[in-house]
Amino acid sequence: MQIYEEIISRSKDQTDPDYPLIQQVIDYYEKIISCMPGNVYWLDKDCRAVGCNKNVLDLFCLKKPEDFRGLTFEQQTQLGQWSSEQGASFKEDTEAVIRTGIEKANKEEPPIPKPNGQNIYFLTSRVPLFNKKGDVIGVVGISIDITEHKRVLEALKKAEGKVDGMMLVSASMAHEFRTPLAGIKSVLFGLQNGLPALIEGYELAVKNQLMTEELSSQYLSSLQAVVANIGKKVDHCNTIIDMLLMNLAHTQISSDDFKPCSIQECIHQALEKYTFTENQKKLLHVNIQKDFYFQGKEILIVHIIFNLLKNAFYFIQKAGKGEIQIWNELGDDQNSLHFKDTGQGIADDSLPHIFDQFFTKETHHGTGIGLAFSKMVMEAHAGSITCDSKYGQYAEFILRFPAIRQ
Numbered sequence: 001m002q003i004y005e006e007i008i009s010r011s012k013d014q015t016d017p018d019y020p021l022i023q024q025v026i027d028y029y030e031k032i033i034s035c036m037p038g039n040v041y042w043l044d045k046d047c048r049a050v051g052c053n054k055n056v057l058d059l060f061c062l063k064k065p066e067d068f069r070g071l072t073f074e075q076q077t078q079l080g081q082w083s084s085e086q087g088a089s090f091k092e093d094t095e096a097v098i099r100t101g102i103e104k105a106n107k108e109e110p111p112i113p114k115p116n117g118q119n120i121y122f123l124t125s126r127v128p129l130f131n132k133k134g135d136v137i138g139v140v141g142i143s144i145d146i147t148e149h150k151r152v153l154e155a156l157k158k159a160e161g162k163v164d165g166m167m168l169v170s171a172s173m174a175h176e177f178r179t180p181l182a183g184i185k186s187v188l189f190g191l192q193n194g195l196p197a198l199i200e201g202y203e204l205a206v207k208n209q210l211m212t213e214e215l216s217s218q219y220l221s222s223l224q225a226v227v228a229n230i231g232k233k234v235d236h237c238n239t240i241i242d243m244l245l246m247n248l249a250h251t252q253i254s255s256d257d258f259k260p261c262s263i264q265e266c267i268h269q270a271l272e273k274y275t276f277t278e279n280q281k282k283l284l285h286v287n288i289q290k291d292f293y294f295q296g297k298e299i300l301i302v303h304i305i306f307n308l309l310k311n312a313f314y315f316i317q318k319a320g321k322g323e324i325q326i327w328n329e330l331g332d333d334q335n336s337l338h339f340k341d342t343g344q345g346i347a348d349d350s351l352p353h354i355f356d357q358f359f360t361k362e363t364h365h366g367t368g369i370g371l372a373f374s375k376m377v378m379e380a381h382a383g384s385i386t387c388d389s390k391y392g393q394y395a396e397f398i399l400r401f402p403a404i405r406q
Contacts (some may be wrong), residue, residue, distance in 0.1 A: 037184065039122070039143040042129065045098050045136060047073040047091060086110045094126060096278075097139045103127045105275040109143070121147045132216060181234050233273070253300070253380035260404065261298045263328060263337055264291040269298065270305035280313055283323040292328065292335040294401035296381040301399075304377055304385070307370040308339045308397055315395075316343035334383070335403050340396040346389040354387060 033040055033053045041052035049071040060079040062068055071079070073094075077087035086109070093104050104126045111119035122143040129138040206214055267286060294301075309324070316322035322343030329336045346354060355375045371385075378385040382402050389395040 042140045044138045047094055097126045097128050098136050101128045101136050102278055121150050184234055258296050260293045261296050262291055264288050266298055266301045270302045285325050287327040292330055293404055295404055300377045304374045312341035319344040334400050337399040342394045345391040345393050345395050347391045
């Protein structure tokens with residue numbers, strides 16, 4: 001943050017011998033940030049505004065980044081016309097990230113009212129910024145407008161003929177999600193092409209003593225790895241969209257590209273890619289004594305584990321208790337993966353229907369397609385998924401796979 005402030009300060013001094021280079025660096029990064037989808041902003045450790053993209057300027061009715069820079073959180077609250085409850089919630093989450101150094105990912109914010117009386121809904125991730133010593137010096141926030149997504153989901157739940165309704169909007173939803181993903185991809189392309197030159201220019205500046213504070217070589221090398229990792233996550237999101245559309249259309253899952261897969265690797269991939277909120281990992285216990293293999297597609301099983309994690313954490317939070325245990329068992333003809341949570345459990349009258357498409361009693365949680373898709377995936381793998389539950393105590397899902405020899 002100090003380097004950023006120094007560069008901003010020096011960019012105003014046209015007599016500085018490095019003024020042209022500094023201006024080029026600022027212009028380059030500000031153009032990238034400006035075209036990023038969603039609202040992107042970063043604050044210092046006192047929650048004072050440091051920078052943002054164009055969407056944030058538009059949201060606050062500001063004309064240029066300088067108008068945003070230096071605003072206190074109270075001034076941001078006033079410009080955003082947030083209620084005291086909303087402002088308190090935003091500040092609490094931001095300060096928690098700064099205090100703990102732990103990111104808060106994908107939190108749905110309290111609705112923000114528009115002048116026309118409608119509400120805007122945002123899904124926000126906040127990530128801490130560290131200096132070379134590992135101290136938190138600020139936070140980056142990225143908020144994505146999910147208003148239309150929530151509206152479509154609510155309309156679908158109310159519509160008669162749910163299958164037809166979801167099929168009509170599924171293509172539109174896929175387009176809406178793929179558009180920002182494509183935007184992120186294009187920004188990543190620019191970063192991947194421009195980052196080596198920027199790093200080379202930075203190293204030359206350090207060599208010629210033009211920089212007062214150096215970045216570690218480990219940090220510089222990690223930048224390119226981070227960019228590549230974001231690209232992989234974008235590809236993963238597109239795959240998830242493909243699978244959801246396939247589920248809606250009841251498209252048969254082809255086994256043509258099935259290959260031997262490790263159940264241990266599936267669990268590893270799922271836990272590595274799943275976005276855990278604060279303290280959730282402490283509730284998760286994995287015990288894989290001996291790995292087993294199945295003929296199938298890894299990402300499909302990873303998606304099932306994603307869905308089971310999401311549901312389990314939701315009902316654990318609702319019940320105010322519980323934890324998750326994942327383990328496997330080996331047999332002669334079939335092997336199984338067990339996923340058990342000790343949260344709310346499933347009511348007796350709901351248990352026979354949980355794998356039915358669009359079945360849900362939680363009208364504000366999910367659309368009823370996750371477990372139906374899981375069943376379709378397991379059947380495509382010549383296996384099965386079942387559930388044993390006692391309401392108020394536990395829910396245990398069992399994924400059974402035909403045994404194959406390695």
